[in-house]
Amino acid sequence: MSKDKQIEELSANGLNTRCVHGGRIEDKTWNSVTSPIIQSTAYRYRETEKRGYPRYFESPNQEIVVNKLCALEKTESGILVSSGMAAISTTILALVKSGDHIIIQQEVYGGTSEFFSEVCRPLGIEFSFVKTSVKSINDAITDRTMMIFLESPTNPTLSVLDIKNLVSLVKDKNIITVIDNTFATPINQNPSQLGVDIIIHSGTKFLSGHSDLCSGVVLGPEMYIAKIKSTARSLGGCLNARDCYLLERSLKTLNLRVNQQTNNAVQLARFLFEHPAVTNVFYPGLQTSVYYSIAKSQMNNFGSMITFQLSDDYNADTLMDNLSLIIPASSLGGVETTVSIPWYASHQKMPEDNKLELGITKQLLRLSTGIENIGDLIDDLSFALSECRLTKQSFG
Numbered sequence: 001m002s003k004d005k006q007i008e009e010l011s012a013n014g015l016n017t018r019c020v021h022g023g024r025i026e027d028k029t030w031n032s033v034t035s036p037i038i039q040s041t042a043y044r045y046r047e048t049e050k051r052g053y054p055r056y057f058e059s060p061n062q063e064i065v066v067n068k069l070c071a072l073e074k075t076e077s078g079i080l081v082s083s084g085m086a087a088i089s090t091t092i093l094a095l096v097k098s099g100d101h102i103i104i105q106q107e108v109y110g111g112t113s114e115f116f117s118e119v120c121r122p123l124g125i126e127f128s129f130v131k132t133s134v135k136s137i138n139d140a141i142t143d144r145t146m147m148i149f150l151e152s153p154t155n156p157t158l159s160v161l162d163i164k165n166l167v168s169l170v171k172d173k174n175i176i177t178v179i180d181n182t183f184a185t186p187i188n189q190n191p192s193q194l195g196v197d198i199i200i201h202s203g204t205k206f207l208s209g210h211s212d213l214c215s216g217v218v219l220g221p222e223m224y225i226a227k228i229k230s231t232a233r234s235l236g237g238c239l240n241a242r243d244c245y246l247l248e249r250s251l252k253t254l255n256l257r258v259n260q261q262t263n264n265a266v267q268l269a270r271f272l273f274e275h276p277a278v279t280n281v282f283y284p285g286l287q288t289s290v291y292y293s294i295a296k297s298q299m300n301n302f303g304s305m306i307t308f309q310l311s312d313d314y315n316a317d318t319l320m321d322n323l324s325l326i327i328p329a330s331s332l333g334g335v336e337t338t339v340s341i342p343w344y345a346s347h348q349k350m351p352e353d354n355k356l357e358l359g360i361t362k363q364l365l366r367l368s369t370g371i372e373n374i375g376d377l378i379d380d381l382s383f384a385l386s387e388c389r390l391t392k393q394s395f396g
């Protein structure tokens with residue numbers, strides 16, 4: 001079947017239907033409604049050519065989840081690995097070699113930046129960190145540029161890149177485009193429809209959604225996935241059958257969860273925008289955001305991550321201490337609302353000057369909105385904000 005036909009078939013149903021039924025298998029042995037967990041690491045090779053070994057990405061549970069994810073991201077193929085960082089590192093090591101050049105947005109997840117400095121540099125892979133703008137990226141292209149690594153919206157300042165415009169500029173230059181779509185989720189953004197070649201997710205976040213599973217996903221055309229799979233076999237970071245099953249179960253409610261999380265985020269962002277303790281709200285769904293129009297045109301919805309700058313008259317630690325529903329935690333994407341200070345969490349290892357250049361201060365807080373009732377979240381945040389104002393004495 002042609003790639004286009006396959007993608008068309010995968011995307012034919014509604015989103016909830018694809019979440020529930022995408023990739024489903026008929027269990028003819030036990031007639032189970034949910035997928036059996038096939039723990040086997042060995043298969044009768046005389047009966048099947050398809051199954052060999054889990055580390056080769058050939059287990060039935062991997063296949064089921066990959067098919068569901070392909071239906072959601074509208075891609076031809078994919079692999080499941082043991083973390084988001086495994087997805088990122090495997091993709092880069094599979095497609096780029098010493099002497100090649102990669103362009104990366106400055107504002108990517110801290111772990112991704114570290115990977116370039118700690119792993120790519122010693123391997124002789126060249127890279128340039130650039131601002132989140134089509135012009136900056138285009139200006140940084142050299143004749144050795146093999147890959148452009150994107151993240152939109154970015155972590156933590158939620159900048160949005162005009163993806164279609166960028167892809168159209170580099171289309172004829174033989175450059176592979178890769179995007180970390182973790183923050184947006186396949187519900188709120190489908191980069192394959194904007195022309196991006198490879199889509200990565202930390203499955204640890206929204207895809208699993210319950211803060212209990214570490215996993216990573218790479219999706220794209222089979223010609224790239226075959227190459228990535230081959231490297232991944234050598235690196236050895238496949239996802240085990242039980243975790244594949246957990247991920248499959250989580251994905252069945254992905255659309256429901258992400259819609260509720262996004263609706264909550266829109267309302268929380270408006271609440272924060274009006275609050276005197278907050279000097280800036282970074283959320284592309286606010287009409288005052290410089291990214292509002294581009295986000296509206298390329299995303300299905302604005303996502304559920306919000307970052308805000310607390311005024312210097314308020315204490316971020318006291319705010320955390322006074323929250324009762326919202327949990328201070330450094331991960332994101334779960335059904336529970338969490339809050340973190342990227343300075344000390346996701347971007348802890350980034351040099352201070354770089355953090356400040358990106359607008360990451362000790363007063364910058366990142367919220368990952370969960371599925372709770374919005375009134376309860378606003379009450380919780382409102383109380384904590386009212387308690388964290390510094391008194392005149394503490395200024396002294």
Ligand SMILES: Cc1ncc(COP(=O)(O)O)c(C=O)c1O
Nearest residue numbers: 083084085109155180182202204
């Ligand atoms: C945007 C983004 N990409 C990738 C990762 C890495 O994912 P993992 O922790 O599953 O390796 C993270 C982790 O926080 C992230 O926020």
